[in-house]
Amino acid sequence: xxxxxxxxxxxxxxxxxxxxxxTITNLHLQKxxxxxxxxxxxxxxxxLFDDRIEAWIHxxxxxxxxxxxxxxxxxxxxxxxxxxHLGPQVAAHLEEVLDVYGDYSAWDLERxxxxxxxxxxxxxxxxDDVSSSEIIRPExxxxxxxxxxxxxxxxxxx
Numbered sequence: 001x002x003x004x005x006x007x008x009x010x011x012x013x014x015x016x017x018x019x020x021x022x023t024i025t026n027l028h029l030q031k032x033x034x035x036x037x038x039x040x041x042x043x044x045x046x047x048l049f050d051d052r053i054e055a056w057i058h059x060x061x062x063x064x065x066x067x068x069x070x071x072x073x074x075x076x077x078x079x080x081x082x083x084x085h086l087g088p089q090v091a092a093h094l095e096e097v098l099d100v101y102g103d104y105s106a107w108d109l110e111r112x113x114x115x116x117x118x119x120x121x122x123x124x125x126x127x128d129d130v131s132s133s134e135i136i137r138p139e140x141x142x143x144x145x146x147x148x149x150x151x152x153x154x155x156x157x158x
Contacts, residue, residue, distance in 0.1 A: 006051035008084045009036055010065040012094050015081040022102070023076035026069045027058060031109035034060035034136075036097045038118065041138055042145035048090065053136045055122035057129060059113035060136055117144045 013032045017024040024032075033053065040048035053060045069077050086094070101109060113119050114128060118140040126132055 004049050004086060004090055006033060006049045006062045006065050007068070008086060009033055009049060009094065010062070010068065011081045011084045012086060012091070013098070014069075014077050014079065015083055016094070016098060017102075018081070025074060025076055025106050026066060026072055027074070027106035027110065029069065029077065030061045030066060031059060031106065031113060032097055032101060033062045033065060034113060034141075035101050036094055037138070038141040038145045039097065039149075040093055041142035042149045043093075045142065047138055048093070053141075055119050055132050055134045055136050057131060059110045060119055063133075 010029055010033060013029055013036075014024055037048050037053060040046070051062055051064055053062050069079065072078060104112070118136045121140050122134040122136040123132055124134070126134075
């Protein structure tokens with residue numbers, strides 16, 4: 001199977017939102033990329049994509065995809081995106097990410113990521129308003145979200 005890239009995942013998210021009549025800003029997209037990677041690591045114990053995610057002021061950011069859509073500013077992404085072909089497991093995973101996180105505002109998603117240990121660990125005590133390009137380690141994401149997955153499963157059994 002061909003390796004999925006952050007560009008593939010970003011294209012999926014933008015096109016999916018457009019096809020369903022929903023908007024998506026770059027801030028939304030960055031958080032969707034982060035949650036897609038983090039939950040994939042927790043569930044499948046492997047990376048969804050190899051591209052790095054950094055701990056920026058406004059939360060996790062995949063720099064390449066941020067740059068790709070930067071020209072939209074804070075406005076919804078208006079780019080016309082070609083469809084991407086992803087395997088059924090990856091597509092189902094990305095749909096689930098949108099089902100869980102798609103109704104949150106970009107600011108809610110930012111606040112959520114600021115309270116999660118992967119972003120906090122990468123920033124290592126740096127104030128929220130100070131720039132950083134520190135990498136959010138995949139192992140940190142896997143460990144934190146695996147813990148959340150375990151807690152959810154234990155809650156489902158009780």
